[in-house]
Amino acid sequence: MQMKKPKLTLSMVVKNEGDRYLKSALEAHKDFIDAAVIIDDGSIDNTVDICKEVLHGIPLHLVKNTTSQFSNEVTLRKQQWEETILTDPGWILNLDADEFMDASFASKAQEIVEQHTYEAIYFRLYDMWSPTHYREDQYWSAHQIYRPFMVRYRPNFPYIWKETPQHCGRFPLSINHFSYMCHPARVKHFGWARKEDRQNKYNRYQFLDPDAKYGWREQYESILDEHPNLIEWVE
Numbered sequence: 001m002q003m004k005k006p007k008l009t010l011s012m013v014v015k016n017e018g019d020r021y022l023k024s025a026l027e028a029h030k031d032f033i034d035a036a037v038i039i040d041d042g043s044i045d046n047t048v049d050i051c052k053e054v055l056h057g058i059p060l061h062l063v064k065n066t067t068s069q070f071s072n073e074v075t076l077r078k079q080q081w082e083e084t085i086l087t088d089p090g091w092i093l094n095l096d097a098d099e100f101m102d103a104s105f106a107s108k109a110q111e112i113v114e115q116h117t118y119e120a121i122y123f124r125l126y127d128m129w130s131p132t133h134y135r136e137d138q139y140w141s142a143h144q145i146y147r148p149f150m151v152r153y154r155p156n157f158p159y160i161w162k163e164t165p166q167h168c169g170r171f172p173l174s175i176n177h178f179s180y181m182c183h184p185a186r187v188k189h190f191g192w193a194r195k196e197d198r199q200n201k202y203n204r205y206q207f208l209d210p211d212a213k214y215g216w217r218e219q220y221e222s223i224l225d226e227h228p229n230l231i232e233w234v235e
Contacts, residue, residue, distance in 0.1 A: 006113035007090030010036040013080050014097045015070065018045035020197075021098040021190050026054040028100050032109040033093065035059040037084040041076060042068035061087050071208060074161055074168040081172065085153055093150045094170045098191040099125070103235050105185040112150070112183070119154065119178035122146035125187040126233065133230035135192070139222040142189075146182040151175050166205075166214040188233070198223050 010033040014022060026036075036058055038051050042065050051062060063083050069076040084092055091113045095101070101123075112121055126134040126143045134143065148171055159172035192198050202223040209215050222228075 005034075006110075007034045007088070008032065008109060008113050009034065009084060009087060009089035009092050011038075011080060011084045011089070011092050011094045012036070012097060013039045013041055013076060014043065014047050014051065015041040015068065016043050016045050017047045017097045018043075018050060021100075022047060023050050023054055025095070025097055025100055026051065029093075029095070030055060030058060032106045033058065035061070035087060035089070037061045037080070037087055037089070038063070039076070039080050039083060040064045041070055042066065059087075072165045074163055074165060077168055077170060078161060080170075081159070089153050091150060091152050095149065095187070096170075096189075096191070098189060100188045100190070102186045102188060108183075108185060113152075117179065118181040119152045120148050120175055120180040121150035122180055122182045123149050123185055123187050125149075125189050128188055128190050128193045128233065129228060129230050130193055131190075133232050134188075135228050136231050137222075137229045139216075139219040140228070143186070148175060148180065149187060151178060154178075164214050166209050192223070 010029055036051075036055050038060065040048050040051070040062065048062065048064065051060065061083060063079070065079075069079065080094075093101075124143045124146055127140050129135040136143070151171060158174060160174045162168045162173050191201065202220065205215065205220045205223075209220075212220060
């Protein structure tokens with residue numbers, strides 16, 4: 001009897017990504033995924049069309065929210081999770097629309113999904129402050145910590161969330177009980193790479209978390225630093 005090929009599902013939340021990184025991100029990832037689950041959180045541009053165009057030929061479960069849920073992130077992440085597990089996802093690779101696995105990952109993805117030792121894969125995320133440089137200082141050092149971006153879905157497991165409206169995490173908290181591997185591939189995050197994006201994010205945090213109840217006030221303020229410490233990205 002032929003063994004069933006392990007499945008890798010890309011899971012993503014998008015909103016008004018038409019003029020940002022979505023098309024490039026999907027192009028970069030489509031060759032090593034088997035399916036995709038995308039929650040469109042109330043886009044009013046061509047985001048949905050981009051998803052359908054780039055992922056043509058790949059099984060795509062696309063859910064369109066008529067009202068954005070972004071102001072309460074945990075609600076949105078729960079929706080993303082529930083819609084993803086409905087598809088029998090196998091392995092779930094959870095990326096945002098401005099996040100890219102580095103060039104080394106494509107050749108390693110199959111090896112990861114075929115192994116049976118680990119149920120969660122942790123990577124380092126680099127906050128890119130330009131197309132070629134990432135930021136590193138006392139406020140921006142996410143790349144020094146490994147974080148879960150990929151899990152094998154385990155049915156009948158009690159999945160529990162961090163119930164906060166911001167910074168709730170992309171996976172349920174209880175995946176911390178999974179056996180895990182810290183993988184050398186890296187995630188490039190371009191959400192801060194353009195000045196206008198930094199200003200928009202600063203404004204958003206000031207609106208959604210004005211008292212820094214869920215985040216770090218000094219980090220919020222540092223978003224607009226004129227001369228941050230930047231390091232060149234090397235593949």
